[in-house]
Amino acid sequence: MTATLRAEGVTKSFGGVQALADCSLTAPAGRITGLIGPNGSGKTTLFNVMTGYERSDAGQVLLDDRQITSAPPRRVYALGIGRTFQLTRIFPRLTVLENMLVPGRQGRTGREQRAHAMELLAFTGIAGHAGALAGTLSYGQRKLLELSYVLVSDPAVVLLDEPAGGVNPSLIEHIADRIRELNQGGRTFLIVEHNMDFVMGLCHQLTVLDSGTVVASGPPEEVRKDPRVLDAYLGTGPGDD
Amino acid sequence: MTASTVPAAGRGAGLLTRGAGLLALTAAIAVFPLVFTNPTVTSFGVITLIFVAVAAAWNIFSGFSGYLSLGHAVFYGTGAYFLCVAAQDWNLTGAAIFWLLPLAGVAAAVIAVPLGLIALRVRRHTFVVITIAFFFIAQLSASNLSVTGGSSGLLVPAPNWASATYNNPFYYVAMIIAALTVALSWLVRRSRFGLQLRAISDDEDRAAGLGVRAMPVKLTALVLSAFITGMAGALWVYFIGEAFPQFVFDPLFDLAIVLMAFFGGLGTLAGPVLGALVLEPTQLYLTQQTSGYESEILFGALFLVVILFLPRGVLPTGAEYLVAGRERLRRRRDQGSAPGASGGASGGAADGASGGAPGGAGGGAAARPAAGGAS
Amino acid sequence: MAQEIGQAIAAGILGGGVYALMAAGLTLVFGVLDIINVAQGILVVLGAYLSYALSVHLHIDLLVGLLITVPAMFVLGVLIYWLFIRPLRGAERTSMTLLACFAVALIIEGVLYREFGSGYVYLNAWYTTSSVHIFDFYLADIYLIGFGLAVVAIGALYLILYRTTFGRAVRATMQNQAAARLIGIDVNRVSALTFGIATAVTAIGGMVYGAISGGFTPNSGYDLISRLLAIVILAGMGSIGGALAAAVFMTTAEALVDIWQPDWSVAVFYLAMVIILTVRPTGLFGRRAARAQ
Numbered sequence: 001m002t003a004t005l006r007a008e009g010v011t012k013s014f015g016g017v018q019a020l021a022d023c024s025l026t027a028p029a030g031r032i033t034g035l036i037g038p039n040g041s042g043k044t045t046l047f048n049v050m051t052g053y054e055r056s057d058a059g060q061v062l063l064d065d066r067q068i069t070s071a072p073p074r075r076v077y078a079l080g081i082g083r084t085f086q087l088t089r090i091f092p093r094l095t096v097l098e099n100m101l102v103p104g105r106q107g108r109t110g111r112e113q114r115a116h117a118m119e120l121l122a123f124t125g126i127a128g129h130a131g132a133l134a135g136t137l138s139y140g141q142r143k144l145l146e147l148s149y150v151l152v153s154d155p156a157v158v159l160l161d162e163p164a165g166g167v168n169p170s171l172i173e174h175i176a177d178r179i180r181e182l183n184q185g186g187r188t189f190l191i192v193e194h195n196m197d198f199v200m201g202l203c204h205q206l207t208v209l210d211s212g213t214v215v216a217s218g219p220p221e222e223v224r225k226d227p228r229v230l231d232a233y234l235g236t237g238p239g240d241d
Numbered sequence: 242m243t244a245s246t247v248p249a250a251g252r253g254a255g256l257l258t259r260g261a262g263l264l265a266l267t268a269a270i271a272v273f274p275l276v277f278t279n280p281t282v283t284s285f286g287v288i289t290l291i292f293v294a295v296a297a298a299w300n301i302f303s304g305f306s307g308y309l310s311l312g313h314a315v316f317y318g319t320g321a322y323f324l325c326v327a328a329q330d331w332n333l334t335g336a337a338i339f340w341l342l343p344l345a346g347v348a349a350a351v352i353a354v355p356l357g358l359i360a361l362r363v364r365r366h367t368f369v370v371i372t373i374a375f376f377f378i379a380q381l382s383a384s385n386l387s388v389t390g391g392s393s394g395l396l397v398p399a400p401n402w403a404s405a406t407y408n409n410p411f412y413y414v415a416m417i418i419a420a421l422t423v424a425l426s427w428l429v430r431r432s433r434f435g436l437q438l439r440a441i442s443d444d445e446d447r448a449a450g451l452g453v454r455a456m457p458v459k460l461t462a463l464v465l466s467a468f469i470t471g472m473a474g475a476l477w478v479y480f481i482g483e484a485f486p487q488f489v490f491d492p493l494f495d496l497a498i499v500l501m502a503f504f505g506g507l508g509t510l511a512g513p514v515l516g517a518l519v520l521e522p523t524q525l526y527l528t529q530q531t532s533g534y535e536s537e538i539l540f541g542a543l544f545l546v547v548i549l550f551l552p553r554g555v556l557p558t559g560a561e562y563l564v565a566g567r568e569r570l571r572r573r574r575d576q577g578s579a580p581g582a583s584g585g586a587s588g589g590a591a592d593g594a595s596g597g598a599p600g601g602a603g604g605g606a607a608a609r610p611a612a613g614g615a616s
Numbered sequence: 617m618a619q620e621i622g623q624a625i626a627a628g629i630l631g632g633g634v635y636a637l638m639a640a641g642l643t644l645v646f647g648v649l650d651i652i653n654v655a656q657g658i659l660v661v662l663g664a665y666l667s668y669a670l671s672v673h674l675h676i677d678l679l680v681g682l683l684i685t686v687p688a689m690f691v692l693g694v695l696i697y698w699l700f701i702r703p704l705r706g707a708e709r710t711s712m713t714l715l716a717c718f719a720v721a722l723i724i725e726g727v728l729y730r731e732f733g734s735g736y737v738y739l740n741a742w743y744t745t746s747s748v749h750i751f752d753f754y755l756a757d758i759y760l761i762g763f764g765l766a767v768v769a770i771g772a773l774y775l776i777l778y779r780t781t782f783g784r785a786v787r788a789t790m791q792n793q794a795a796a797r798l799i800g801i802d803v804n805r806v807s808a809l810t811f812g813i814a815t816a817v818t819a820i821g822g823m824v825y826g827a828i829s830g831g832f833t834p835n836s837g838y839d840l841i842s843r844l845l846a847i848v849i850l851a852g853m854g855s856i857g858g859a860l861a862a863a864v865f866m867t868t869a870e871a872l873v874d875i876w877q878p879d880w881s882v883a884v885f886y887l888a889m890v891i892i893l894t895v896r897p898t899g900l901f902g903r904r905a906a907r908a909q
Binding site: 307309371373374377382385492534538541548552 | 652654711712722723727730849880883889893894
């Protein structure tokens with residue numbers, strides 16, 4: 001199961017701050033796309049718009065050919081798009097397994113649901129904590145939990161907001177491997193990240209965002225050499241911050 | 242249910258002790274009026290059991306969802322007034338009036354729907370305040386409407402039962418309602434519905450983003466809670482014999498049930514029950530012994546103490562001490578091998594409060610035995 | 617009829633000012649501390665009783681007495697915050713503080729019962745019963761004074777908030793506690809002082825309330841807090857100006873309804889709130905749409 005997720009001409013401002021300006025981005029089916037850019041460039045805002053947590057002022061969001069611009073988060077999820085959050089959002093007072101049971105049944109019986117959940121937990125590596133309260137997990141484990149429960153509904157598209165942020169290096173490698181595996185099954189990935197090594201080694205293509213607009217897009221090796229990208233990060237050009 | 246790290250034998254033993262304890266408690270409650278025949282004592286018993294039901298019912302909604310309602314007196318009062326009016330209109334007396342109880346519950350449940358639809362659309366903060374406002378609207382309406390007898394209230398015909406055992410029918414009906422409520426909360430907690438409620442309590446937006454339909458779930462919990470509270474109110478008014486707006490809609494009522502639930506442990510199963518069993522007789526006794534204002538001051542002070550020092554309630558805090566104590570013993574015994582998971586028995590879910598920071602709630606690897614099991 | 621209506625509107629506007637004064641403390645505390653102080657009703661009553669005690673036992677005029685009650689209640693406010701609210705932490709903080717406020721309210725009510733009994737008491741001064749005759753309207757002096765005090769107090773609040781360094785710290789804390797801490801603002805101190813100021817203003821509100829109420833008891837706190845909450849909900853939490861508008865709206869509506877249906881006029885307060893909330897859950901002027909809690 002796979003799909004292409006696209007944003008076209010998305011514009012969004014908060015009061016006087018222009019967060020996104022005519023932003024267009026494509027996460028092609030079955031590929032891993034990275035979304036990078038300096039802090040404040042609008043990456044999370046774009047995510048929020050694409051998954052229904054924010055409403056854009058202009059532009060559209062399309063899943064394959066279908067308009068999902070005004071779909072609320074629940075609908076977005078039901079359509080097969082899962083996302084994680086930069087500051088992990090898990091349910092701290094539920095156990096790890098219960099966290100996995102919160103998303104709907106997807107036509108499985110209770111027992112099947114639990115078995116599937118345990119499978120996913122084993123896949124990401126935290127099955128041993130299934131009975132622990134999610135609030136007792138370490139930061140890295142929470143990221144894995146978020147990844148796990150997003151996968152419960154078997155989404156065609158997965159958006160990850162800083163999956164490697166604040167995580168120790170061995171775990172980062174582990175996460176990258178898992179993403180590669182999932183991608184091999186055809187899942188589309190769109191990943192926001194600051195960790196350049198992570199992104200370069202994992203993504204098929206990169207899109208660079210700066211001050212709300214896309215300044216470069218293409219395979220990692222090209223993008224990393226693009227002078228506009230260097231500008232964006234080092235702020236040597238006029239009007240950069 | 243959970244891939245727990247507790248060995249099966251330990252879990253079984255834990256369930257057994259808990260089951261036995263529960264059975265013993267139920268038996269004790271059942272024979273109570275036969276042993277303590279003093280009418281004052283049994284009337285304390287009736288009221289206490291009514292509050293057990295109400296506290297547990299409140300917990301089904303507020304404890305699980307995290308939306309604190311300070312307006313449950315509305316449902317209590319609706320049930321109470323319904324019973325008065327129905328008993329009068331349908332000319333019922335004696336034991337027949339007990340059949341009105343479920344109907345009174347339905348009346349309260351019906352009221353809960355529009356109230357919930359309005360109140361549940363706002364964030365938790367505002368929600369509490371709205372419930373307070375609803376409370377005052379209800380009190381006002383009861384004082385002014387003729388159907389509720391205005392400020393002179395309504396009467397319920399008292400049954401002519403033998404005065405020695407007069408309280409007993411009320412006692413046993415209350416006991417049945419209380420038992421049903423506890424059973425209901427147990428069912429809710431281990432159901433998918435309960436899971437969704439608790440997810441909403443932790444992070445409503447995230448839950449919604451994962452497909453949980455927040456409004457229907459919250460509303461259903463509220464309706465269930467209202468149903469029982471309405472029944473309890475009806476039973477109470479029948480027991481007392483009269484309904485006056487200021488007593489039926491009493492702000493202290495709401496505060497009392499919140500205190501009971503907090504005291505015992507918010508969101509747990511046994512918490513509200515324990516809270517009611519301890520606090521209600523205490524309050525009844527105090528109101529008898531001291532003048533009105535002293536009990537108010539004491540109540541308020543007790544509340545502050547619980548909030549400041551036992552925010553997770555007596556049960557969970559007690560459970561934590563038990564768990565920590567057992568851990569220490571085990572560690573000392575095993576001398577160096579890694580501490581295993583705690584045995585099954587320790588009280589209710591070590592839930593509640595600060596879930597935020599990693600490594601928060603409860604000591605160590607809080608491996609929970611049979612998630613959702615009775616406690 | 618026109619005269620009656622006009623009279624009702626005039627009374628409503630003036631009354632609204634008084635209610636806004638009583639609600640100011642509530643709004644301020646919510647805006648800065650994110651706390652719904654349900655003890656506000658009984659604090660108003662406490663202010664009234666303090667003025668009463670000074671007036672009856674020490675023969676101090678009500679207005680002069682404010683010089684004592686205002687600082688006294690300021691101290692009380694700081695104490696309440698420091699002892700019962702500041703220690704509360706954790707994910708359940710907002711609900712807990714609300715319950716703590718409820719508990720404090722109970723204690724204060726009990727103490728008032730103990731000291732003053734449950735009978736009605738009255739605040740009296742030469743200006744509590746006289747009125748001014750303008751055109752065809754009778755405007756009670758005490759309402760005018762109350763309105764005047766409301767304007768002064770709310771004006772003073774605005775001055776403090778917008779013209780002093782302290783006020784800036786308060787506003788910073790209001791907007792972003794974490795950031796305020798980072799730039800060196802002692803959030804605890806700011807919070808305690810804000811709570812104190814809110815309670816101090818309530819002393820004034822209490823005195824005016826006592827004077828216009830035609831008798832009060834410790835039990836009066838319930839009726840008050842319910843009205844104040846309705847005003848604040850209707851206005852949307854956090855907006856003092858909004859609270860003024862909402863208060864005026866509600867008191868005027870109540871006064872108008874009172875002409876025809878005195879029994880139900882009080883219901884207007886709540887019905888207005890319910891209706892507005894079904895349409896706009898954040899209130900008329902609400903800023904805080906969703907504070908994740």
